[in-house]
Amino acid sequence: MTTLDQVRIPVASAQRPASRAWRKLKANKGALVGLFIIAFFALLAVAAPLLPIPDPNATSWSAIRKAPSALNWLGTDDIGRDILSRMIWGARASLMAGVLSVAIAVVVGVPFGLVSGYFGGWIDQIISRVTEAFLAMPFLITAIALAAFLGPSLMNAMIAIGLSAMPVFIRLTRGQVLAVKTEDYVEGARSIGLRHSSIITRYILPNVFAPILVQATLTIATAIIAEASLSFLGLGQQPPAPSWGSMLNVAKNYLSQAPWMAMWPGAAIFLVVIGFNLLGDGLRDALDPREA
Secondary structure (H helix, E strand, C coil): CCCHHHHHHHHHHHHCCHHHHHHHHHHCHHHHHHHHHHHHHHHHHHHHHHCCCCCCCCCCCCCCCCCCCCCCCCCECCCCCEHHHHHHHHHHHHHHHHHHHHHHHHHHHHHHHHHHHHHCHHHHHHHHHHHHHHHCCCHHHHHHHHHHHHCCCHHHHHHHHHHHHHHHHHHHHHHHHHHHCCCHHHHHHHHCCCCHHHHHHHHHHHHHHHHHHHHHHHHHHHHHHHHHHHHHCCCCCCCCCCCHHHHHHHHHHHCCCCCHHHHHHHHHHHHHHHHHHHHHHHHHHHHCCCCC
């Protein structure tokens, strides 16, 4: 006969490899580089109000499109605003959009995936068909359509990106639940009369958390690109508030006269996206139980 202590063994044993996963992550140089890049930009974004930098929206008609110098380290834009200051404040918008939009996708998508995979039947059929319909549409096109429908703003852009990324988490969670719910410890939990909600939250969700975490980390990179694209199109962060995407939108008109206007925000997007991809790959290797 299966006892409650026996049912709890897999969850307890799932906690023990945490230190091993951390050691594996620290041994992965690529993951550490990604973590350093993310930490660097996150620190700049958080410390932006405290840094001795000019107002990102302050204009100077005597310093229009000035090249990088000791006074303006990254140069100025088309109306004399300091690009370094706008880059730092723009990091707040880009990182916040990436993290919060993925949080929306996880909070909304994971419960649907849990319910779909665990209960099956007609519930699974409905959720799966709706998810497949969303997945049939390109991610960025869906985000643009939703952002245009909701209206141009950073918050609406985050909601649009989160809802567009949600089907990926529904499908991923459903697949993981289908594999986990047939395990002996889940069957043991059912045999002792635990409620479905308890089984899902105490035994299934902890055992499908690792792939969700990896997918969330990788999706943040995609969300940052999507936010930059929406801001480039005028559907994200609204001027004069700084955003890397809107900075690129302005810079495209001055590529020959002031290439630094496009170079810095483009490089920042590239580095942050690379950082999250490297960290995501490192987490995937560190959390893989098949890896020694």
